[in-house]
Amino acid sequence: MxxxxxxxxxxxxxxxxxxxxxxxxxxxxxxxxxxxxxxxxxxxxxxxxxxxxxxxxxxxxxxxxxxxxxxxxxxxxxxxxxxxxxxxxxxxxxxxxxxxxxxxxxxxxxxxxxxxxxxxxxxxxxxxxxxxxxxxxxxxxxxxxxxxxxxxxxxxxxxxxxxxxxxxxxxxxxxxxxxxxxxxxxxxxxxxxxxxxxxxxxxxxxxxxxxxxxxxxxxxxxxxxxxxxxxxxxxxxxxxDRALKRLSLRKVDDLLTPGEAAEAPAIGAGATQREALARLIDSGAAALNVRDAEGRILGHIDRTALLDRPETRR
Missing domain, CATH: 3.40.50.300 (P-loop containing nucleotide triphosphate hydrolases)
Structure with a gap:
């Protein structure tokens, strides 16, 4: 100390x-x-x-x-x-x-x-x-x-x-x-x-x-x-842009929905929500699949779930 x-x-x-x-x-x-x-x-x-x-x-x-x-x-x-x-x-x-x-x-x-x-x-x-x-x-x-x-x-x-x-x-x-x-x-x-x-x-x-x-x-x-x-x-x-900066403190794992989203790009588990938002904007997709280090799909996150957050609404 x-x-x-x-x-x-x-x-x-x-x-x-x-x-x-x-x-x-x-x-x-x-x-x-x-x-x-x-x-x-x-x-x-x-x-x-x-x-x-x-x-x-x-x-x-x-x-x-x-x-x-x-x-x-x-x-x-x-x-x-x-x-x-x-x-x-x-x-x-x-x-x-x-x-x-x-x-x-x-x-x-x-x-x-x-x-x-x-x-x-x-x-x-x-x-x-x-x-x-x-x-x-x-x-x-x-x-x-x-x-x-x-x-x-x-x-x-x-x-x-x-x-x-x-x-x-x-x-x-x-x-x-x-x-x-x-x-x-x-x-x-x-x-x-x-x-x-x-x-x-x-x-x-x-x-x-x-x-x-x-x-x-x-x-x-x-x-x-x-x-x-x-x-x-x-x-x-x-x-x-402090609302976006706050998203860098949150992980995509916190927003996981079970199951695979059809024809959706993927992002690695442990990525930040800010990284996920950038990926969604870049791809134009409505969802992202989340994969672990072995490539297995752990679930997906929806664009709406990511945007409907206190951090992005302030």
Missing amino acids: IRLEAITKLYPGAPRPAVDRLDIEMAEGTTTALIGPSGCGKTTTLRMINRMIEPSGGRLFIDGTDVTGLDPVLLRRRIGYVIQQIGLFPHQSVAENIATVPKLLGWPAATIAARVEELLTLVGLDPARFRDAMPHRLSGGQRQRVGVARALAADPPVMLMDEPFGAIDPIAREKLQDEFKEILRRVRKTIVMVTHDLDEAIKMGDRIAIMRDGRLVQHGSPDEILSEPADAFVEAFVGP
Whole structure:
């Protein structure tokens, strides 16, 4: 659990604080997405959590301990950190990069080697192929996977992610988001993620914190943010298509009608209702069959059932 109490950052000569008495609590095992306009204080907030930027005031608690007085170097060894530029050490192999913090903590070599194998497998990289590879030989997506593995290496309770998918091309980004969301669900860390992309925040975050001018404007679940914007700023920020965005939070499985629809296109189980609506509009069909991974039809969804939802009628 992370709790920020009146955390403030005022730079000398600045007309206003970069972060202004921020109060927020992030529950253990959840992902909180920090989002807002450029200059709103989200990245400063993230970096104050591991004290890469020192707060001007306030208190910061991690798992009930006030860490504002701890040695920042020791603190950072307990916090995983993933950045947009990935930041792998170019002169070190993949395995050496992942092993950075465990080595600093004095782990035995055999334990480190086993942890490297475990994490490469977790992030979908074959250890035999990638263990000894150098970073310049990897694609952007592969380097980002190694960056996540390195952040997880010492099994930290907290992970900070600063625009982790920002440098990845759009097609690879969506795939990585899906994969990392599953990874983070399995490892159960408390994640704080900075993003400028609302769709990414909705997809990745259990909670979204919207900031403006260094202050917290609204903090809630994606559905709460989209359905009940706190003010005109949040309403404008989430956009006029927030009803459609809410459909991305719902799965087609929730609307299944038994049986197969004749001459209907298909969509995979687990797809979002937003994806289903796009498929229906694109095909002009009145229904979609829903298939599992083996191709078996689980049922179908009707266009009318999808459109006759509170989300699409608001």
